[in-house]
Amino acid sequence: MIGVVVLVPEPWAQLLVDWRAKVGDPQASLVPPHVTLLPPTEVPVADREAVAEHLAGVARNHPAFPMHLSGTGTFSPVSEVVFVTVARGIGNCELLATDVRQGPLARPLAYPYHPHVTVAHDVPADMLELAYSALADLSAEFQVEHFTEFEQTPDGAWAIAREYPLTGPPR
Numbered sequence: 001m002i003g004v005v006v007l008v009p010e011p012w013a014q015l016l017v018d019w020r021a022k023v024g025d026p027q028a029s030l031v032p033p034h035v036t037l038l039p040p041t042e043v044p045v046a047d048r049e050a051v052a053e054h055l056a057g058v059a060r061n062h063p064a065f066p067m068h069l070s071g072t073g074t075f076s077p078v079s080e081v082v083f084v085t086v087a088r089g090i091g092n093c094e095l096l097a098t099d100v101r102q103g104p105l106a107r108p109l110a111y112p113y114h115p116h117v118t119v120a121h122d123v124p125a126d127m128l129e130l131a132y133s134a135l136a137d138l139s140a141e142f143q144v145e146h147f148t149e150f151e152q153t154p155d156g157a158w159a160i161a162r163e164y165p166l167t168g169p170p171r
Contacts, residue, residue, distance in 0.1 A: 007033070017029075030158065070140075083118050
């Protein structure tokens with residue numbers, strides 16, 4: 001099982017982990033704060049080399065870009081999730097995600113792609129509201145220089161498999 005993401009760097013990553021734990025999200029210690037490009041996807045071991053080549057090719061075709069996370073949102077009532085909003089970098093994430101989900105990683109999505117950073121999921125309504133309100137003023141700006149491929153470990157945590165530097169020409 002793999003996933004492909006843009007990781008949120010420090011100091012914001014620990015802040016988001018702490019908030020996710022504070023509201024009782026069971027994924028707080030298992031999933032680092034990130035913007036998903038490819039959701040958890042089962043990949044045969046025999047295809048791993050082709051996947052790595054595909055992802056390296058995608059990275060070579062996309063430039064680094066600025067990202068700004070700002071404020072909170074929710075998918076309620078469709079899904080009881082609170083997230084930090086991607087205010088800048090949405091288009092870059094959409095283009096990356098579309099290219100990542102080609103070739104050996106082609107797959108349909110359960111929902112339309114919407115770049116975000118989950119901060120509360122599978123928690124009571126009052127904890128969703130706490131996360132939504134407490135992080136409403138969050139603002140994090142950083143340069144996205146690479147994306148990261150994760151593998152799920154036997155205990156359900158996610159471990160970095162590879163990082164792919166974004167080296168494409170500016171758009």
